[in-house]
Structures are given as structure tokens and as C-alpha cells.
Amino acid sequence: MEKRTEIPRKSIYRLSIYQRCLERLKTNDVETVSSSALAKAAGVKSTQLRKDLAHFGQFGVRGLGYNVGALADVIVDVLGTSSLQAVILVGMGNLGAALSRYGGFGKEGFEISAAFEADPQRAKTVRAGVPVFPAEQMSAYVIEKQVKMAILAVPVEVAQSVANELVSSGVQAILNFSPIHLKVPDHVVVNSVDLALELEHLSYFIK
Amino acid sequence: MEKRTEIPRKSIYRLSIYQRCLERLKTNDVETVSSSALAKAAGVKSTQLRKDLAHFGQFGVRGLGYNVGALADVIVDVLGTSSLQAVILVGMGNLGAALSRYGGFGKEGFEISAAFEADPQRAKTVRAGVPVFPAEQMSAYVIEKQVKMAILAVPVEVAQSVANELVSSGVQAILNFSPIHLKVPDHVVVNSVDLALELEHLSYFIK
């Protein structure tokens, strides 16, 4: 599957959203959907949805709409989410522990294969089916299992150094929950989720 | 404080990031910072930082840079985060429980004053200093305390209906953790954090 056709990052984001909506339609046994209906469910304009899809082909039937199953398959293929991706979780504090139990990942085709924790008290247990190992073993595990994705839920003070360790072990994508801008090489992608920041952002809009 | 000067949403986001970085500089007793240094810490270009600040005035000294404390004060004022905002948390499942314990909010000036939960088993307790009430009392609480912000961490099936209830009780901003596009009136702002979506997005970039 070729993904070098430079689809804009924002479109990629929306593709995931469309996929989510299509999945819901599928379980409701809906076979066909128009761009406007799907767009409304996803919270975007119909023209935008069509433009997004246009980046990698034509799938609709004029006058009718899109076949739900077929479109979902194409999007899955483009996103590369067809194969189950192994992900490790680093940091088993509040957030980390909650994420290990969070069912939403598995539903979307991700499996947290292992977790790592620096505090020896919290390591060496199994939480919600996820084995927790001491932090020292992280690098070896990543190399051995060729892990490509990591969820980083460690305290902000150590976030950068842990990220460095992950990157040098071969991790290519990091979902970062620390309130800091991680510096990584160009070939590594970081996605930051800063919970406090989101709240702060909202408060601006309150009258 | 006037916030009608239409600062773009993206700038607002970055302002929060700058503020975070300034706070760190302050604790390190740094008094002055250049736009390029601050920009690097925040992960943006220096020109962008200056453009962002230009939306609401001039604060730098040419040839020198910005006074850390003064700039932080101005940003806090613009963002409206100077006063402690009361926030309620709805849903005490995995994620909700973790959020109630998450210290990052308090540090940034938000206080979760109460949590609400539909399952009577989980309600009627106190978790990490946050009182948990049954879901039926939510609306009354919001109205009485004039709560303006809510964190929504309920199952996706009920997210929209709970959001409706919050909105009709007077909530103006919602931080939504359900993987769904919430439909709300124009005067309400929603910020969605979709954890599985972020992971999915990352997987696209893995070679």
C-alpha cells in the first residue's frame, strides 16, 4: 500500500473519524450513505468529505452515495490500521493505569502488549491483562519485539529522556501525555494530548 | 477584560503553551526571554510567536526580548485563567476516575468541584477529594453553582444526551472524551479528545 501521495495531515485525521462513523453505520446494517449524511455525523461539510476522499480515488456512485462497507475497507487500507499494531505504555501513574484499562484502544485495533514503570512498587504486577515491567527492561523489549508505537504517560520531568530512549530503541510514533514539547528526529512522529491545556483553552470561550 | 478582538483559535491554543513555558522559566528565575528561545521551547517558529502576541499588544523590548513575568501575566489575562474555574466531571468509569485523581488540572488553575455518576454503586463516595454524586443531581448542581465547564467521560451511547442536559442547565464549555461529534448550540464550545483516534492517526505515519 502506497502512502507517499502526500495526504494532508488534517485529512488523515478526518479519515479516522469517517471510519468510526462508517463502523457505526455498518453495525446498524446501513449499506449506503451520502457524503452529506456521513459528513454531518462526522461534524464536517460534505464538500470537505468528498475532497478528503478524492486524495486517493473515487468510490461513490453519483446520485446514490457510498457503499458503507467498501468505503470503510478503503479507509482502513489507507490508514494502515488493518493489521493489529502492538503498542507499549510507559508510566503507570494515574493516567497510565487508566489507559491500560481503557477499552477504547482495543476496539480500534490496538493492543497494549506491555507497560513499563520506574517505581519498583508499581512494576512487576499485571494490570487489566497488561503485564507491567520495570523501566530498565523497556529498551530491550522494544528492540526485541520491534515495537513501533508507544504511549508516554510519565511525569513531565522525565518525559524527554524517556522519549529519547524510546526513539533510540526504534519507536517511530509516540502518543505523549506530558505537557511538554518533545524534541524528536524527523522520522519520528509525536502526537501530544495535553489535558490541562484543553481545559485552559476552553475557559477562554466562557463569557 | 475584552476578548472580542477575535484572536484565532489556533493562536489561543499556542498562548496556553507559551504560558506553560513561561511558568517553567519563572520557577528557574529567568527574567528575560527572546521570542526565538521561547518559541523553541514551545515548538513553534519565532515569527509565529511574535504574530500571536501581536494580536493583543506589544510587550517586547527590541534587542532584548520579553520580561518573563510580565508576559505571563498578560497571557493569563487574555486567556481568562486568572480566576479559579469550577469544573465538574461527568462519568466515573476508568477514564473519569483517573481524571479525578489527575493533578495536572489543579496546577493550571482548575478545580474539579464535583463528579457525577449514573451507576449507584460508584456514586455516593469520595474519590481523591472529589465528591461523587448520583447523575440525577447533576442538573440541579450545575444550575445552583452556575457551573460553566464540564468534563465528559461517559460511555459513547449516552454522551450526546448527557451533553444536552449539561447545556440546558447552563454549561458553556465541554471537554469531551467520547469518540463522537457532539451537536451543541453555537454559544457552547466543545473540545474533543479522542484517545483511540490519536493512536490511529499515528499509525498512519509508521513505515
Add this chain to the structure above:
DNA sequence: CTGTGTGAAGGCTTTCACAGCC
């Protein structure tokens, strides 16, 4: 007549280049 696909237009952000001030 309904609904897709798409060139062109429009709008928004970012970046550049440089003037102005310390």
C-alpha cells in the same frame, strides 16, 4: 432529480523580509 467529483475562488495561517528600536 439526486448526489458525486473537481477546477476555481476565497479565506485563513504561516513564513519571509525588513524597518525600527534598544
Add this chain to the structure above:
DNA sequence: GGCTGTGAAAGCCTTCACACAG
């Protein structure tokens, strides 16, 4: 010399308008 502030240019993304297909 160093660094801010900003008009102008460039780039990117969204929206419009409409041709085209079933």
C-alpha cells in the same frame, strides 16, 4: 549587534459552483 513588530508574499485548506453520472 540583537531582537521585536509588521506589511507583504506564500502556502495551505476550505468552500463554492457546476459539470457530470445514474
